[in-house]
Amino acid sequence: MRKWVSAFTLTSSVQWLFFIFANTIVVPLSVAQAFQVPSETVTLMLSSSLIFTGLACMIQGLFGHRYPLMEGHSGLLWGVMLNLGLSASAMGMSYTQIGGGLAAGILLAGVVTILLVALNWIQYVQRIFTPMVMSVYLFLLTFQLIFVFFQGMLGITEQGIINIPVSILSLVLVVFVSILKIKGSKMISNFSILIGIVVGWIIYAAVFPNEGEPVVMHGLSFALYPLGTPNLEYGIIAVAFFAGMLNLTNTVASIQAAADLFKDTPNAGQYRRSFFWTGFFSIIVSGFGLVPYTPFTSSIGFLESTQIYRKEPFLLAGGMLSLVGLIPPVTAFLITLPISVGNAVLFVAYLQLFGTAFNSLRGERFTSNTIFRLAGPLLLGVSLMAISPTAFNGIPNLIQPIISNGLIMGVVLSICLERFISWEGIDQEMQKAS
Numbered sequence: 001m002r003k004w005v006s007a008f009t010l011t012s013s014v015q016w017l018f019f020i021f022a023n024t025i026v027v028p029l030s031v032a033q034a035f036q037v038p039s040e041t042v043t044l045m046l047s048s049s050l051i052f053t054g055l056a057c058m059i060q061g062l063f064g065h066r067y068p069l070m071e072g073h074s075g076l077l078w079g080v081m082l083n084l085g086l087s088a089s090a091m092g093m094s095y096t097q098i099g100g101g102l103a104a105g106i107l108l109a110g111v112v113t114i115l116l117v118a119l120n121w122i123q124y125v126q127r128i129f130t131p132m133v134m135s136v137y138l139f140l141l142t143f144q145l146i147f148v149f150f151q152g153m154l155g156i157t158e159q160g161i162i163n164i165p166v167s168i169l170s171l172v173l174v175v176f177v178s179i180l181k182i183k184g185s186k187m188i189s190n191f192s193i194l195i196g197i198v199v200g201w202i203i204y205a206a207v208f209p210n211e212g213e214p215v216v217m218h219g220l221s222f223a224l225y226p227l228g229t230p231n232l233e234y235g236i237i238a239v240a241f242f243a244g245m246l247n248l249t250n251t252v253a254s255i256q257a258a259a260d261l262f263k264d265t266p267n268a269g270q271y272r273r274s275f276f277w278t279g280f281f282s283i284i285v286s287g288f289g290l291v292p293y294t295p296f297t298s299s300i301g302f303l304e305s306t307q308i309y310r311k312e313p314f315l316l317a318g319g320m321l322s323l324v325g326l327i328p329p330v331t332a333f334l335i336t337l338p339i340s341v342g343n344a345v346l347f348v349a350y351l352q353l354f355g356t357a358f359n360s361l362r363g364e365r366f367t368s369n370t371i372f373r374l375a376g377p378l379l380l381g382v383s384l385m386a387i388s389p390t391a392f393n394g395i396p397n398l399i400q401p402i403i404s405n406g407l408i409m410g411v412v413l414s415i416c417l418e419r420f421i422s423w424e425g426i427d428q429e430m431q432k433a434s
Helices: 002-024 026-034 039-063 075-086 095-118 122-128 131-153 164-183 186-190 192-207 234-246 248-261 268-286 299-306 312-326 328-335 339-359 372-385 406-420 423-433
Strands: 071-073 293-295
Touching (some): 002 026, 002 299, 002 312, 039 293, 039 312, 039 328, 095 234, 122 248, 122 268, 131 164, 131 406, 164 186, 164 339, 186 192, 192 299, 192 339, 248 268
16 A cells, blocks of 8 residues: 555656646746847756756745645746847847846845745735735636647747647647546546646657757856846836736735635735745845746646645655756756647646636626626736737837736736725615615
């Protein structure tokens, strides 16, 4: 029995490893490309990303919020950093100027986050992120992730054309993993994500043998702040700081969603510890040119898909990921995982996140007036997500990353609606009128 449990834990850990890896690997590579850093620096960014992500997962699971939630690079700040890097020439700034401003803003956000913990002001942050704001955030996060992974499934070429053979394989993989999840036995269902990745990887390698190229891991070239030394580019600092503080939404939403899943009630200490470690790791990784960290609310979808709620496999996966970052040949092998395969499998995993968002409404009933508190922010956010980023070129570059981000704008509108409108009063007036 003990051997079976050990094998089960190891297999579960490998599944967690692929999930965390698939959500991590693209981030440092894309940032490095946007800022045109040299190849040896890319190796450093990639390795340090895997090492610190594994450590952050373990420390949060053991000493932070203590839930099996992936601690990964913030999608919100990832988008901001990519947008600013790609807009360098348009703003008439060098990559190091922008990278240095980002580093300074991220450092400031990390320090302020730790100060919030030290001063015990986390309760005020929680008051801003009300249950309705959290619901809006969860819905918008679901749409954002689904859009990203659906596009990744299609294998869109540099010319913006869908790769039909890759798309067909991805759709078949989505159906295959969904059937395993819905119709498979408990064991098969629990490991549907891992099975989908392995099977999809093998089929992709057989059908498209020439698609992937060997990955060469260069020697490490250690240098702090590879994107740029912290500076006083106030506009860039302000954008990075604002996004960093808004990133706290992830922590509140993730802990609450995890508590609901585990039928638990989170205490103030869990929020404080989670904020502290998120701020701590964000400060550390800024020196390596990495996107700051946050608990991944999307981990809830993964947990619901696998139905494996034990913390041991998650902690072991974190340790394994850090080891991968220390062994270049292993990292080079895992990088060959086809992006379309990873996206197809994660697409199925994140379908569960929609259920989490829906359940977060807790049976809330809406009238023709109060529906605005949900529909307004939600539809604004989705509408912005559907608009091409180039449509915002006429807006000042420093606020482009904020205005064009549907997740940010939806959450900001929701916060404003909840803070300045008494929805309970509107309900009461409608009841009196009827």
